[in-house]
Every structure is written in structure tokens, then in C-alpha cells.
Amino acid sequence: MPGKIVINDKTIAFLEKIIELSGETITLCDQCGTCSGGCPVIHEMDITPSQMMHKVQLGQEDVLESKTMWLCASCNTCTVRCPRGLDVAKVAEALRQVKLRQSIDNVDLNSIPKEDLRELPPIAIIAANRKMIS
Amino acid sequence: MKIPYYPGCSLKSTAKHFEVSAIAVAKELGIEFVEIPRWNCCGVVSSLTEDDIIHHVGPIRNFVRVLDMNENGLLDNEKRLLTLCSMCFNTLKRSNLRVKEKPDDLDVINDFMYQEKDYDGSVEVVHFLEILQKIGFDKVKEKVKKNLENIKVAAYYGCMLIRPKEIGIDDPEIPAIFENLIQSLGAEPVDWRSKIRCCGSYLTLNNKDTVIDIAYDILTDAQKNGADLIITSCPLCAFNLDNRQKDIKNKYPGFIEIPVLYFTQLMALTFGLEEKQRGLDLNYINFYNLLNKKVLSK
Numbered sequence: 452m453p454g455k456i457v458i459n460d461k462t463i464a465f466l467e468k469i470i471e472l473s474g475e476t477i478t479l480c481d482q483c484g485t486c487s488g489g490c491p492v493i494h495e496m497d498i499t500p501s502q503m504m505h506k507v508q509l510g511q512e513d514v515l516e517s518k519t520m521w522l523c524a525s526c527n528t529c530t531v532r533c534p535r536g537l538d539v540a541k542v543a544e545a546l547r548q549v550k551l552r553q554s555i556d557n558v559d560l561n562s563i564p565k566e567d568l569r570e571l572p573p574i575a576i577i578a579a580n581r582k583m584i585s
Numbered sequence: 586m587k588i589p590y591y592p593g594c595s596l597k598s599t600a601k602h603f604e605v606s607a608i609a610v611a612k613e614l615g616i617e618f619v620e621i622p623r624w625n626c627c628g629v630v631s632s633l634t635e636d637d638i639i640h641h642v643g644p645i646r647n648f649v650r651v652l653d654m655n656e657n658g659l660l661d662n663e664k665r666l667l668t669l670c671s672m673c674f675n676t677l678k679r680s681n682l683r684v685k686e687k688p689d690d691l692d693v694i695n696d697f698m699y700q701e702k703d704y705d706g707s708v709e710v711v712h713f714l715e716i717l718q719k720i721g722f723d724k725v726k727e728k729v730k731k732n733l734e735n736i737k738v739a740a741y742y743g744c745m746l747i748r749p750k751e752i753g754i755d756d757p758e759i760p761a762i763f764e765n766l767i768q769s770l771g772a773e774p775v776d777w778r779s780k781i782r783c784c785g786s787y788l789t790l791n792n793k794d795t796v797i798d799i800a801y802d803i804l805t806d807a808q809k810n811g812a813d814l815i816i817t818s819c820p821l822c823a824f825n826l827d828n829r830q831k832d833i834k835n836k837y838p839g840f841i842e843i844p845v846l847y848f849t850q851l852m853a854l855t856f857g858l859e860e861k862q863r864g865l866d867l868n869y870i871n872f873y874n875l876l877n878k879k880v881l882s883k
Contacts, residue, residue, distance in 0.1 A: 471635065471636075472634045472635060472636065473633070473634065473635070474634075474635040491782055491783040491785070491799060492783075492785065492788070492795060492799075495792070495795050522788065522792070522795075524783060524785060524786040524787060524788055525630060525631075525633065525744075525786075526744040526748065526783035526786065527744055527748035527749045528744070528748065528781075528782075528783065530748065530749050531748050531749055531750050531757040531758070538633075538749070540633060541633045541634075544633035544634055545633075545634055548634050548637075557791075558790070558791045562791075563790060563791065567790070567793070570599075570824075570828065571599075571789065571790060571824065572595040572598070572599040572600065572820045572821055572823075572824050573594040573595050573598055573599070574593070574594060574595045574629045574670070574672050574787075574820055574821050575786075575787045575789055575790055575821055575824065576787075576790060577594070577626065577628075577629040577630075578629040578630045578672070578786065578787035578821070579787040579788075579790040579791060581628065581629060581630050581640075582630060582787065583791070
């Protein structure tokens with residue numbers, strides 16, 4: 452990834468906010484890639500879970516424009532495997548929350564076919580609401 | 586034994602057959618589920634941010650109901666709260682753990698629910714599988730009337746029963762509780778890789794195609810390892826693996842259907858219970874086609 456790494460008050464503030472929301476010491480991540488290796492939806496992501504972690508470490512707010520956090524279904528596979536004991540799922544949740552707390556939704560329920568809504572178990576609809584709608 | 590039971594929303598709708606079969610097999614084993622009065626939604630997914638306390642109120646309020654039940658004589662000092670749905674189990678247990686680890690959060694929640702009695706952290710969230718393990722799979726075996734010797738069963742754990750580690754009912758990488766149950770029922774457990782792989786969960790709402798691909802991988806992995814059927818304990822996994830087979834067949838024309846049952850339905854079947862207690866007509870993929878094929882080929 453070309454470009455200069457910029458560290459300033461803004462990037463540090465972003466990192467600190469995500470640390471505060473997730474409760475995870477994100478700076479501990481040493482980029483081993485175990486989270487990415489076990490992620491069941493990585494093939495759909497634009498950046499890998501470890502790249503997401505790296506961007507947060509560097510305070511790069513453009514991580515919020517990535518699809519990755521929305522594709523994370525909190526399955527916790529990375530959580531149980533991280534050799535540094537980090538809960539990557541909590542970091543993804545913190546990133547989603549930054550968007551949701553600005554009333555920026557990731558799903559428009561009106562776009563879901565009515566037939567699907569009738570068939571889906573309530574837990575699917577409620578979970579999607581909780582995770583992707585402010 | 587009477588135990589307080591938290592059903593959750595799906596057990597009353599799309600997963601009715603899970604509830605019906607679980608209550609029936611529990612009765613056979615001398616366990617009576619006492620549904621908690623005025624239960625409310627658990628929230629389905631646990632709130633993972635540090636400052637989000639409000640979403641833990643739902644789970645905690647259900648625990649207060651359990652305290653009420655013990656106080657008003659519905660239960661005799663039984664504070665284990667039984668769940669069937671893996672997602673309810675996980676969400677309730679995570680909230681319980683959070684308030685035990687963070688007493689300040691519990692104070693905030695108790696203040697919020699100031700007209701309820703205070704929650705004291707004394708309820709224990711358990712999954713039905715844990716109760717079965719506790720009473721002993723040998724006791725389960727004693728109830729088996731129908732032999733399923735030639736049926737190979739793949740146990741699908743998914744995520745919420747086993748992860749994260751502090752919540753799971755078994756090893757997060759190599760769980761065995763389902764396989765032990767399958768053996769006690771006289772069927773043959775299948776060893777397969779995808780049993781702990783996520784099915785895509787609620788992405789089935791807005792990323793249907795992703796879930797179709799993942800479910801196809803999981804189902805064909807079970808088949809490659811010789812499975813005749815799959816069992817699960819999550820109504821969302823069940824939907825993605827069972828109902829989504831309709832879409833899988835459209836996308837992957839060579840795909841062959843495989844039945845997906847709740848583990849309690851398999852128990853009801855081996856216990857020789859009546860059809861209305863098995864609820865097998867509510868599964869999307871017909872189990873009887875498989876059974877007839879197996880029996881006829883013998």
C-alpha cells in the first residue's frame with residue numbers, strides 16, 4: 452500500500468476512540484494474520500481483518516468506508532484464535548458503532564423483499580437491525 | 586426436576602419444532618420446562634462496546650423474572666435458566682458475565698429498573714445440552730427405543746454454542762458434546778471440518794448470496810464425510826442450512842438435499858415419540874424421504 456504514514460492528533464484520537472469503545476488494546480496486534488486466516492467471510496471483504504486492525508492502529512479513519520466491519524457477523528473465530536488475546540470482533544463492532552451513532556445505516560429494510568422478511572427467523576431480522584441499523 | 590425456561594422469539598415462530606421436541610424429550614427424562622412469565626427479547630446479539638449498557642437491560646430483566654419465580658413458589662431454589670436457541674444462550678450468558686465482572690454496570694442497570702427487584706448475579710444461564718450432559722448421556726441412552734444404527738449424523742455447532750471461550754459449553758476448536766449425544770442415541774457421528782464454521786448468520790438478510798455460498802460449502806462438506814443428516818441448536822443456522830437449500834439448488838444445480846434437524850428432533854425420533862412431538866413436518870427438507878430410503882435399502 453503506497454503513501455506516507457501520517458501520525459497526528461487526529462489519527463491518535465481516532466485510535467483512542469476505538470480502543471475506548473472496544474475495550475481492546477489494539478496496539479498489541481502484531482499483524483500475524485491469524486484473524487484473517489480463519490475468517491469465514493474474508494472472500495467477500497475489501498480489506499482483511501488484519502488490515503482493518505492495522506488501519507485502526509494507524510488511526511486511518513478511511514477504515515470506516517470499508518465493507519469489512521459490516522461483513523463481520525461476530526462469529527468470534529478470530530477472537531478465540533488471536534495469539535495476542537485481542538477480540539477483533541469487538542473492534543469491528545466499535546467501527547460499526549462509530550457509523551451507527553451518526554445515524555448512518557448499512558441496510559435499508561425496504562430493500563429486502565417482503566417474501567424474505569416473512570420467511571426469515573425473527574432472530575435474523577433483529578440481529579441485522581442491531582448490527583447494521585442505527 | 587423443574588427448571589426455568591427462556592424460549593426467545595424464534596422458538597415461538599420459525600423454530601416451533603425445536604421447542605415442541607425439546608419439551609417432549611425433556612419430559613421423557615423427567616425434566617419439566619417452566620416458561621418464565623413475561624419474558625422479553627434477549628436482544629439476539631450481545632452488545633460488544635464498552636459503553637453500551639442499555640442493551641444488557643433486556644437479558645438482566647429476564648434474570649429478575651427467575652428470581653421472582655423462586656420467590657413466588659413457581660420454582661424451588663432453581664436459578665439455572667435453561668435456553669434452547671444458541672443465540673439467546675450466548676447473549677444472555679454474555680450479559681450475565683458482564684455484570685458479574687463489572688459490578689458498576691450492574692448498579693446502573695438496577696437503578697434503571699428501579700421498580701424491579703435488584704438483580705444479584707445469582708442466575709446461571711445454561712443450554713439444554715449441558716443439562717443432558719449433567720444428567721448423563723447414559724440416561725439418554727436408556728430412553729432410546731428406535732435404532733438409528735445406519736444413520737450418520739453431522740453435528741453442526743456453529744458459533745454461539747462454543748465461542749467465545751468464556752461463554753462456550755465445550756472446547757471452541759474441537760467440541761464433542763453433540764457427538765457424545767449422537768452416540769448415546771445409537772447413531773454414528775461424522776467427523777467433519779465445517780462443524781464450527783460460521784453459517785453467515787444474519788448476513789442472510791442483506792447478503793443472501795454470501796450465505797448461499799457458505800451454506801453450500803458446509804452442507805457439501807458434511808455430505809463428503811458421509812453424513813445423512815445434520816443437527817443443530819440454532820434457529821438461524823437451521824434457516825441458513827435448511828431453508829436456504831432452495832436457493833442453493835438454484836445456484837448449484839448438482840446439489841443434493843440433506844435434512845437439517847434440531848438435535849431434540851433426532852432425540853424425539855429415537856425415543857419413539859409421536860409425530861406431533863417431533864415436529865418433523867416443519868423442517869424445510871423432508872427427513873422421511875431419507876429415512877425411507879435408508880430403511881428400504883437395508
